[in-house]
Amino acid sequence: MISSVPLPRTFSAADPAGIDQMLSQDERDVRGAVRRFCDENVEPYVADWFERGELPGVRELAVGLGELGVLGMHLAGYGCPGMTATEYGLACLELEATDSGLRSLVSVQGSLAMFALHHWGSEEQKERWLPEMAAGRSIGCFGLTEPDAGSDPASMRSHARRDGSDWVIDARKMWITNGSVADVAVVWAQTEEGVRGFVVPTDTPGFSAPLIHHKLSLRASVTSELVLDGVRLPADAVLPGVRGLKGPLTCLNEARFGIVWGAVGAARSSLQCALDYAGSRVQFGRPVAGFQLTQAKIADMTLEVVKANLLALHLGRAKDARGLLPVEVSLGKLNNVREALDVCRTARTILGANGVSLEYPVIRHMVNLESVLTYEGTSEMHALSIGHAMTGHAAFR
Incomplete structure (x- = not known):
């Protein structure tokens, strides 16, 4: 049979x-x-x-x-x-x-x-x-974070006021990806009606986006400040579909979902690099991959990459089937970025001194993930979001 x-x-x-x-x-x-x-x-x-x-x-x-x-x-x-x-x-x-x-x-x-x-x-x-x-012919950016308002966007100082049928915006935004090359910025500001979003063509008088220099992370990325000094916009520049922080926070939740997956990619790349290096680097007469301590590191890294990948896939299937609660995205972002960072750090130890060289991707992934750990919700805020959901107590208010 x-x-x-x-x-x-x-x-x-x-x-x-x-x-x-x-x-x-x-x-x-x-x-x-x-x-x-x-x-x-x-x-x-x-x-x-x-x-x-x-x-x-x-x-x-x-x-x-x-x-x-x-x-x-x-x-x-x-x-x-x-x-x-x-x-x-x-x-x-x-x-x-x-x-x-x-x-x-x-x-x-x-x-x-x-x-x-x-x-x-x-x-x-x-x-x-x-x-x-x-089509990529126009580039956009998203202006929410401010010098003094990161995890607490409700405290933003950017303000938009009505002047006749127009809006006039004064705003300062920080750490804005794509800012200096953007054709359009979605900018969030306080108004008498609550927080509103505005569609701002970047050639509007009073708008500028100076580059932020001296970064040691996300260096292959355009990161800018947005400065809006008395930017005058027509009445139809406001996003009509939402008022309040629900608008930007809904967008951030979409972006965090991508981070859940992206972190797996950085970790996978670092694991593969460490595996290849350990197989070719010979010390004490044999490849580094043949030593127990190296194999223990590779086994631990493999487990974390697999678990992060499975969590991302589960959240993707759930999002397609029924949508995701914000706390579910927090579970994915907190776990996957934190564990990816640990994978990169462990991979760096396998490469030894070569691990700090840009001839290999590990150190680049590692320092990039230091930014990913912070942006679109710090690890602390995601931990508190999960804690709030589990206990019913909001520790950050």
């Missing part, structure tokens, strides 16, 4: 838990297309960009990403592909496996600026901006 039990698959160090079998062919195709784009257009150059602290050719890169279909890929209509959350997550994983700055460019464009327009904008605003942004 022939058994119906399938034969065991061949073990692969690239997929030790067989997660690929849980993906559809369409999902694998999306992942493969993004990986090929990164390998051809970014991977050979990103260490040099990081060392120089710049992202040259960002507009050409944005157009290429638009042609690839990853800008606003989980949005539907207005030139957006309308793909699933899981497909978007897989794209974020591959983008960040190359560099967090690349994933940040895509995340801010699609999950912050485009999502705000798609979810809260008027029909005119959507028609004006979304097709161009999906």
